[in-house]
Amino acid sequence: MSRVKLRSMLFVPADSERKLAKALGNPADVLILDLEDAVAESRKETARQMAAEFIAAQAASISARLFVRINPLDTALAMGDLAAVTVPGLAGIMLPKTRSAADIARLSHGLDALEARAGIAPGTVKVVPVATETPQAMLNMQTMCSPIERLAGVTWGAEDLSTAIGAVSNREEDGSLSPLYQLANSLCLCAAAAAGVPAVDTLYADFRDAAGLAAACRASRRRGFRGRIAIHPDQVATINEAYSPTEAEIAHARRIVDAFAAQPEAGTLSIDGVMVDKPHLTQALETLRFNE
Ligand code: COA
Ligand code: MG
Numbered sequence: 081m082s083r084v085k086l087r088s089m090l091f092v093p094a095d096s097e098r099k100l101a102k103a104l105g106n107p108a109d110v111l112i113l114d115l116e117d118a119v120a121e122s123r124k125e126t127a128r129q130m131a132a133e134f135i136a137a138q139a140a141s142i143s144a145r146l147f148v149r150i151n152p153l154d155t156a157l158a159m160g161d162l163a164a165v166t167v168p169g170l171a172g173i174m175l176p177k178t179r180s181a182a183d184i185a186r187l188s189h190g191l192d193a194l195e196a197r198a199g200i201a202p203g204t205v206k207v208v209p210v211a212t213e214t215p216q217a218m219l220n221m222q223t224m225c226s227p228i229e230r231l232a233g234v235t236w237g238a239e240d241l242s243t244a245i246g247a248v249s250n251r252e253e254d255g256s257l258s259p260l261y262q263l264a265n266s267l268c269l270c271a272a273a274a275a276g277v278p279a280v281d282t283l284y285a286d287f288r289d290a291a292g293l294a295a296a297c298r299a300s301r302r303r304g305f306r307g308r309i310a311i312h313p314d315q316v317a318t319i320n321e322a323y324s325p326t327e328a329e330i331a332h333a334r335r336i337v338d339a340f341a342a343q344p345e346a347g348t349l350s351i352d353g354v355m356v357d358k359p360h361l362t363q364a365l366e367t368l369r370f371n372e
Pocket of ligand 1: 090091092093098099100102103114117118283311312313
């Protein structure tokens with residue numbers, strides 16, 4: 081399976097001419113043209129057409145991969161969205177309010193037909209579900225990790241889940257995430273790892289707070305997230321930097337790989353007086369693969 085780099089995924093409301101234009105020069109790995117929550121009901125049809133036109137016009141000439149967040153599968157809009165935007169150049173679909181793997185399978189079957197109609201090679205269009213926005217998804221999380229060919233990553237969100245639960249807030253009085261949303265964060269990590277795809281962290285809403293974003297990204301990367309959603313163009317450089325391996329990490333990874341290559345019989349080695357074994361080698365290879 082060819083991997084799509086999901087280090088930074090910038091949301092762009094698809095009905096905004098200005099934002100689409102602004103997104104063109106952005107260093108995000110992925111632009112997510114949004115048809116869902118950032119678009120008013122009266123603008124849904126316009127957004128769909130603008131997304132399709134943007135993909136057709138820009139996909140070949142910009143470095144970012146183009147995804148579309150369609151409306152949820154239990155709305156009347158979803159399949160029309162999918163039909164409109166499955167044009168050559170579409171790299172992926174973000175599926176909001178996913179309920180279980182059955183939703184992902186249904187989306188994938190829709191894409192099977194639409195790719196054929198559009199003359200796109202089968203399986204080209206990847207899928208990234210938002211895996212924690214519904215209570216059903218939280219209870220069905222083990223089904224999300226069945227690795228389907230189109231699955232490119234998994235992300236999570238705390239806002240829609242708290243709405244569905246009927247919570248006053250998803251945060252405690254001290255500002256920390258409430259337990260249910262900490263669980264959502266952790267389940268996203270597990271579901272992604274079980275499926276063998278990257279976990280992409282949720283958005284950082286305060287887009288003027290670059291230092292807060294950088295700190296949140298560092299913490300998130302330590303926990304295993306490989307990238308993050310951005311909602312504002314200014315967040316992307318911070319995210320790209322935070323989720324990329326540092327020079328020191330790359331140098332250390334190379335030493336581990338070289339040390340095992342030099343001693344193919346060895347299961348465990350010492351580097352600078354510290355034991356390294358198979359998991360360290362796996363991690364080192366992953367670090368070196370990051371920039372491919
Ligand atoms: N993508 C592309 N361009 C964006 C952008 C985005 N997500 N957010 C802002 N911009 C553009 C603005 O249009 C503006 O450019 P312009 O002067 O050429 O018009 C420039 O960046 C600076 O924007 P700024 O004034 O700082 O922000 P704003 O007040 O216009 O917008 C938000 C703030 C939050 C409304 C906006 O960032 C946004 O729409 N974010 C995405 C929301 C979204 O998609 N949500 C769904 C997922 S949760
Ligand atoms: Mg939402």
